[in-house]
Each structure stands twice: as structure tokens, then as C-alpha cells.
Amino acid sequence: MTDDFRVRYAPSPTGYLHIGNARTALFNWLFARHYNGTFVIRIEDTDSARNIENGEQSQLENLKWLGLDWDEAPDKPGQYGPYRQSERNEQGIYQEFIDELLAKGLAYKSYKTSEQLAEERAAQQAAKQAPHYIYEYEGLTNEEREAKYADFEAQGLKPVVRFRVPEEKVYAWDDIVKGHIEIGAKEVGGDWVIQKADGMPTYNFAVVVDDHLMKISHVLRGDDHVSNTPKQMMIYEALGWDVPKFGHMALIINGATGKKLSKRDNDVLQFVEQYRELGYQPEAMDNFIGLLGWSPKGEDEIFSLEEFKEMFDEHRLSKANAKFDQKKLEWINNQWIRKDKDRIMPQLFDQIIAAGLISKEEAEKRADWLKEVIEVAGVDGISYTKQIVDLVREPFFQLGEVTDEMVDYLTSEDGRKVYDAWEKAYTALPDDADAGTYMATIRGIQNDLEIKGRNLWNPIRIATTHQIQGPNLPEMLVLLDKPAVLKTMADVKAKYLD
RNA sequence: GGCCCCAUGGUCAAGUGGUUAAGACGUCGCGUUCUCAGCGCGGAAUCGAGGGUUCGACUCCCUCUGGGGCUACCA
Numbered sequence: 001m002t003d004d005f006r007v008r009y010a011p012s013p014t015g016y017l018h019i020g021n022a023r024t025a026l027f028n029w030l031f032a033r034h035y036n037g038t039f040v041i042r043i044e045d046t047d048s049a050r051n052i053e054n055g056e057q058s059q060l061e062n063l064k065w066l067g068l069d070w071d072e073a074p075d076k077p078g079q080y081g082p083y084r085q086s087e088r089n090e091q092g093i094y095q096e097f098i099d100e101l102l103a104k105g106l107a108y109k110s111y112k113t114s115e116q117l118a119e120e121r122a123a124q125q126a127a128k129q130a131p132h133y134i135y136e137y138e139g140l141t142n143e144e145r146e147a148k149y150a151d152f153e154a155q156g157l158k159p160v161v162r163f164r165v166p167e168e169k170v171y172a173w174d175d176i177v178k179g180h181i182e183i184g185a186k187e188v189g190g191d192w193v194i195q196k197a198d199g200m201p202t203y204n205f206a207v208v209v210d211d212h213l214m215k216i217s218h219v220l221r222g223d224d225h226v227s228n229t230p231k232q233m234m235i236y237e238a239l240g241w242d243v244p245k246f247g248h249m250a251l252i253i254n255g256a257t258g259k260k261l262s263k264r265d266n267d268v269l270q271f272v273e274q275y276r277e278l279g280y281q282p283e284a285m286d287n288f289i290g291l292l293g294w295s296p297k298g299e300d301e302i303f304s305l306e307e308f309k310e311m312f313d314e315h316r317l318s319k320a321n322a323k324f325d326q327k328k329l330e331w332i333n334n335q336w337i338r339k340d341k342d343r344i345m346p347q348l349f350d351q352i353i354a355a356g357l358i359s360k361e362e363a364e365k366r367a368d369w370l371k372e373v374i375e376v377a378g379v380d381g382i383s384y385t386k387q388i389v390d391l392v393r394e395p396f397f398q399l400g401e402v403t404d405e406m407v408d409y410l411t412s413e414d415g416r417k418v419y420d421a422w423e424k425a426y427t428a429l430p431d432d433a434d435a436g437t438y439m440a441t442i443r444g445i446q447n448d449l450e451i452k453g454r455n456l457w458n459p460i461r462i463a464t465t466h467q468i469q470g471p472n473l474p475e476m477l478v479l480l481d482k483p484a485v486l487k488t489m490a491d492v493k494a495k496y497l498d
Numbered sequence: 499g500g501c502c503c504c505a506u507g508g509u510c511a512a513g514u515g516g517u518u519a520a521g522a523c524g525u526c527g528c529g530u531u532c533u534c535a536g537c538g539c540g541g542a543a544u545c546g547a548g549g550g551u552u553c554g555a556c557u558c559c560c561u562c563u564g565g566g567g568c569u570a571c572c573a
Contacts, residue, residue, distance in 0.1 A: 012573050047572055114571075130500045131569065152565085178503065189569060194570040203573045227503060228566040245571045251567075255509075258565070288510095291522090295511055295528050299521040318511080321566060325509050328523045381535040391535090442532090457532030461506095469533040 004262070005037025006217045009070075010207070011062075012044040013055030017062040017272040020222065020252050020261050023289045026219050026247060027317070029068045030290070034312035040214060041073035043084040044207070046200045054343070062272045066282050071215075080214040083445075085206050094201040097209055097239060098161055098194060106238045107194060108137065108145065109159035111152035133162070133190025161195035163205070163234065171230035176220070176247030177317040183230045192231060194440040196273050204228055211244055218316075220247045224260065247314060250293050255323040268324060275329075279385025284333035291332075293318045302335050330383035338380055347385045348374050354390040357397040369479065376475045395465035396479065399488060402496070406462045410496050414451045415459040416460060419497060421445045422460045423489060431482045438474035463492045 009025040011017075032039035041060070045051050060075065072078030082088055089095075101107035112120075121131045122343045136146045152159065166187050174181035193203035201209070211219060226248050236243045253260045254268055269278075275285060283304060291301065294317050303311070319479055337344050349363050349370065362372055377391040394400045402410075409415050427439045433441075442460065446452050461473050464485050470476065477485070 010573090014573075044573060050572065098515060110571095117571090124500085128499065158571095162571095175503095183502065187569085193571050198571080200571085202571070222567090223503070224567055225573095227538075228573095236510070250504075253566075260567070283501085291510070293510090299512085301522050320504050320511095322511090325523065328510065328530090331523055378535045380537095450531085454532055467533090471534070473532075495568095 002378065005032060005035040006040060006215050006218065007032045007037060007210070007220060007358055008040040008042050008214065008216050010042045010044050010210075011056075011059050012047065012050070013048070013059065014050040014052060015055060015263060017059045018261075018263060018270055019272065019289070021059070022062070022066060022272050022285070023252060023292060024222060024249070025063055025068060026066070026289055027294070030068075030308055030312040031218065031220055031314060032071075033309045038071045038078075039069075040078070040080075040193070041070045041083065042210060042214065043074055043086075045086045046089070046196075046203065048086070048198075048200070055290075058273070061253055062276070065276060066272065066286055068275045072270065074338060078164060084200070085210065085458050088206075088210065089200055093213070094195070094206055095199075098201070098205075100162065101163065101238055104238070105142070107163050107165070108191075109149055110136065110162045110191075110193075111149075111157040111159050113157075125397070131189055133192070135164075135191060138416050145392055158197040160193045160197050160398065162195045163231075163238070164190040165191050165234065167189075169234075171233040172230065173233070173341070175180040175226075175245055176218070176314050177243055177250075178226075178248055178319055181226065181229075183227070185230060185234065188227075188231050188234075192211055192498065194235070201451055204231045205235060205417055208232045208239075208241075212236070212239070212241045218247065220249060223248045223251045242372045247317070250318050250321045253321045253323045255325065260321075261324055264287075277386075279351060280329070280388075281336045282343075284329070284336040287336070288329045288332045292324070293322045302332065302339075334383050336382075337382065337385065341379070342479065344385065345371060345374070348388045348432075351385050351389055352392060355393075357389065363431060373479055376471050376479060395467060395470070395476070399466045402462065402466055402492065403468070406458075406466070406468055408464055409454070409458040409468070410492065412455070412459075414449075414455040417449050418445060418451055419463055420495070421449060422463065423493070426489075427486070433478070435472070435474040435478050438477045442474070444479055463489045466492075 007028045009021075009028045011021055011025075029039050031037070041063075043056055045056070050235060056074070060073070063070075070076060072080065074083045077083065082091070098107065102109070124131050139146065141149070149159070165188060166188045169185040170182050171185060172180065174211070175181050192203050192204065195201050199234055210216075229246055229248075231245055238242065253259065254261050254265050256267050257265065261268065261270065269275060272285065276282075286308070287301075287303055287304050290303065290305075296303065296311050298314070349367075352358055352370070352374075353360050353363055358366075358370070373392050373396050374388060377388065377396070378389070381389060382388055382391065410419065422442075422445060425445060428436065429441065442456070446456050449456075458468055461467055464473070464480070465476060466488070
């Protein structure tokens with residue numbers, strides 16, 4: 001580890017780990033690990049009203065699940081702690097710098113009520129002006145201003161602290177992903193709040209203080225922070241601090257709405273947790289997310305975290321927003337599921353057990369059989385492990401309905417002939433016949449009756465499994481219990497053929 | 499409205515002045531096969547539009563159009 005590269009992921013515990021956050025975390029991790037730097041996690045919990053119960057814990061847990069680790073965090077204190085802003089605030093870390101700005105006259109106390117602010121804003125909008133904070137102490141001396149403060153205090157008003165924006169300045173930086181960007185100070189909307197009435201610092205202020213104190217060298221974050229950057233640069237400047245390098249990554253877009261992926265979009269699964277429950281693999285999530293807004297040199301698409309780490313190059317970060325492509329995620333997960341079946345098998349067992357198709361004990365007892373069932377049922381076609389349930393249910397655990405179409409196959413002239421021949425042949429076969437034997441038996445019927453294709457296979461398939469389509473029939477027959485199949489056949493015969 | 503960013507097929511994207519414009523997902527077709535899945539093969543973009551610059555532009559510049567982000571005592 002070197003101190004040259006110190007990056008951080010700074011979530012606020014207002015919800016569970018979101019795909020967009022996971023991506024920010026992943027790229028920061030990649031950046032840190034690729035350059036042998038330090039990866040810091042800082043919790044930005046300055047909005048107590050929005051913090052949720054298990055937000056922090058759940059986010060960290062899901063980050064771990066994704067295979068990310070960190071060097072400094074609330075649960076792993078380093079030398080720049082604490083790592084929660086609420087705790088840092090309690091220690092007066094922000095207050096110190098707020099006082100400094102106040103003393104230097106670079107910030108001031110403002111007592112305007114939210115009603116006043118709303119009025120001002122409404123008036124400006126009505127006049128077709130951009131909303132812009134109106135400085136209330138224009139032309140006053142320090143003493144006069146202090147006197148006003150005292151007045152307001154006497155009225156019982158609580159102040160916020162606003163930063164006095166140097167309107168004439170222009171802030172510019174060379175963005176790691178977007179290149180040169182410059183934004184005039186007057187565009188930030190006027191003097192902005194650095195400390196709320198409840199004493200908490202605001203995001204744009206705390207982030208600067210913390211990034212500086214934690215010696216963060218590179219800030220990789222979402223595009224949506226571009227317009228915050230000038231605000232933050234003002235603080236660095238006012239406090240005489242060096243500015244870190246910024247990199248603003250393109251956003252992940254909801255394909256349906258075309259907008260930034262939002263927690264309120266119900267048409268897309270938003271949270272890592274949800275994918276985890278469906279049986280997506282962490283490797284697949286990393287793989288997919290790592291390819292959203294970033295591309296490797298070659299033509300391969302399947303990469304492990306370790307490979308991403310080796311290849312990582314911040315210059316290959318994309319500038320354009322990327323739509324979230326669920327289909328591609330499914331394909332990538334399929335690739336990871338198939339990559340190492342033995343590793344996935346326990347998860348598949350769990351899904352089948354959870355669905356109530358088999359008990360845990362029974363699954364263990366018949367593990368070899370269940371493994372075969374999973375394989376034959378078509379595990380190679382699933383997108384996530386939970387899908388295996390629907391694949392194995394019929395005919396291995398339950399029988400489906402016999403549809404009209406199936407009855408037609410069964411009761412046709414060919415169907416009846418095939419059924420009789422099959423019943424005779426199958427009954428005569430040993431209980432442990434293998435797939436080759438079943439295949440040969442069916443081929444034999446084909447030769448004898450000169451019936452082939454669907455007219456041959458469907459009646460047998462339907463009589464034994466109640467299915468008209470499914471995995472290879474001979475392979476299924478090997479896995480099905482012969483007495484049960486005979487019973488199924490007898491029932492079908494009694495109901496439709498007699 | 500203002501400011502900022504972006505623009506190669508449905509999607510993710512490679513490509514940094516001269517290429518038959520990679521690859522992947524998805525999709526369509528064909529093949530394998532009783533069917534499904536899988537697998538194999540194949541089809542589909544002239545690079546948002548219009549101007550420039552250049553012997554030559556997907557690649558550079560400008561304008562337009564389109565999309566996105568921000569515009570809180572949220573982060």
C-alpha cells in the first residue's frame with residue numbers, strides 16, 4: 001500500500017446497496033487496488049432524517065458479498081477516523097473549519113426562514129430568473145451584521161451558516177474521465193449552506209473537510225456530482241487546501257425511462273440484495289457492473305475481480321451514460337453458473353429446498369440423483385439459480401396437467417399404437433435401464449410401427465411425464481422412479497385410452 | 499429557463515485521419531435434435547443532422563438536433 005493513491009467510497013446509509021452505488025464502490029476499489037493504493041469507506045450520515053436502520057450494515061455486507069474489501073472504514077479504523085460523519089461532527093471536526101471561515105469573513109450566519117427562501121425563489125422564477133440566493137447583509141459593516149445576528153437570536157431564530165461565494169471566479173479542473181471542465185462560481189446558485197440549523201455540516205462541505213483530512217487523492221464518483229465540484233473547490237480554496245483529482249463517471253440509465261437509475265424505478269431490480277436472492281453470483285455482478293461504462297482492451301467479456309484489477313485503466317472509463325441491460329446481466333450470470341457447477345450445486349439445492357420440492361434431509365440423501373436431475377433439467381439454460389426450481393418441478397417432483405393438445409397426441413391412431421408398444425417394451429425393461437437402452441427401445445418401436453418424430457415421441461413423453469416438451473426423454477426416464485412412471489402411465493391409459 | 503456533460507447497430511461497446519467500422523448481449527434465419535435448453539454457422543450499423551478543415555474524416559472544428567445531469571438546511 002502506498003499513500004500516493006487514497007480513494008474512498010462514501011455512501012450514505014439511506015437505503016440498501018444500489019446498483020449505481022455498487023458500481024461507484026467497485027471502480028474506486030479497482031482504482032485503489034490496481035495502483036496499490038488505499039481504499040477507504042466513509043459513512044455520510046449527516047441527514048439523520050433519511051438514515052435507515054440497517055443501511056450501513058447492509059451496504060457493507062453486500063459490498064463484502066461482491067468481494068470488495070477495504071483498508072479503513074467504521075469497522076476497520078485507520079489513522080484518519082472516525083469514519084462516520086455523524087461521529088466526526090460530534091468531535092467538532094467540522095465546527096472548527098466553519099468557525100475558521102466565519103472568522104475570516106468567508107462565511108456568515110443566515111436566519112432566513114424556509115418560507116422566506118421559498119418566497120424569494122418563487123419571485124425569481126416568476127421573473128424568469130435562475131434561482132439565486134440573495135445576500136441579506138449587503139453593505140453592512142461587521143458590527144452591523146453582528147447586531148443583526150443578535151436580533152435574530154433574540155427572536156429565537158436558529159441560523160444556518162452560508163458560504164460567501166466569490167461570484168466572479170471560475171473553477172476549472174481536468175476531470176479524469178471527462179477532460180477539462182470549467183464552471184463559473186455564479187452558477188452554483190449563490191451563497192450555499194455549509195452548516196444546517198441542526199448543527200450538521202452539509203454534504204458539499206463535509207465531503208471537502210473529510211477528503212482533505214483523510215488525505216484522499218482521487219475522487220471517482222458519479223456524473224451527478226459535476227455541478228457540486230465548483231462548490232467543493234471553493235471550500236478547498238477558502239481553507240487553503242490542495243484539491244484532489246476528480247473523475248466523474250457516466251451514470252447508469254434505466255432503459256425504460258432513459259433517466260438516471262433511481263431507487264423509485266420499480267421496473268428494474270435496483271438493489272444488490274435482490275439479485276443475490278434470485279441467485280445471481282457476486283462474480284457475475286462484478287463482471288456486469290465492471291463492463292458498464294468501462295471496457296477492456298480485448299474481445300473477452302468474462303472477467304474475475306482479480307482480472308479487472310489487473311486490467312484497470314481509468315482512461316478506459318466511458319463518458320457516455322450506459323443503459324442497464326438486464327439481458328446481458330443474465331447472460332453473464334449464466335456464464336458464471338456454468339463455469340463451475342460443483343461450486344454452484346449447493347445453491348441450486350438450496351433453491352429447490354426453499355421452494356419446498358424436497359426436504360433438506362432427502363436432498364442430502366439423494367444428492368447424486370438430485371445433481372443429475374439438475375443437470376438433465378437444463379441447468380445450462382438458467383439465468384439465475386432460482387430458475388432451477390421451475391425447471392426441475394415437473395416431472396421430477398410433480399406432474400402437470402394433461403392438456404387437450406396432449407390428449408390429441410395420445411388418442412390419435414398412431415398415439416394408441418405407440419402407447420401400447422411402449423407399455424409393453426417399458427414394462428419388460430429392467431428397473432435400472434440406462435438412457436441408451438431407453439433410446440434403443442424407442443428406436444425399436446419406431447422401426448416396428450414405422451412411426452417417427454413427434455407422433456412417436458410425444459405419446460411416450462406425455463404418458464410418462466405429462467409433458468409435451470422438455471429435456472431428453474431417455475435421460476429423464478433414467479432419473480424417474482419406474483413404479484411411479486408405471487402408475488402415471490396406467491392413470492393416463494385409464495383416463496384417455498380405455 | 500440557466501449551467502454542465504454526452505452522442506458508433508435495440509443494448510454494452512472497440513475504434514484516437516486512410517479499417518471489409520472489432521467483439522459481446524439481444525434478435526432473426528439455418529443446422530444438430532422427438533421437443534425445450536445447449537451447441538455450431540450465418541444475416542442485419544455507413545458511425546444523430548448540416549456545415550467546414552484536409553488529398554482523405556466515425557475520428558479535428560462550428561452550428562443545430564437529441565439525450566442526460568445539476569439547479570435543497572439530500573447525499
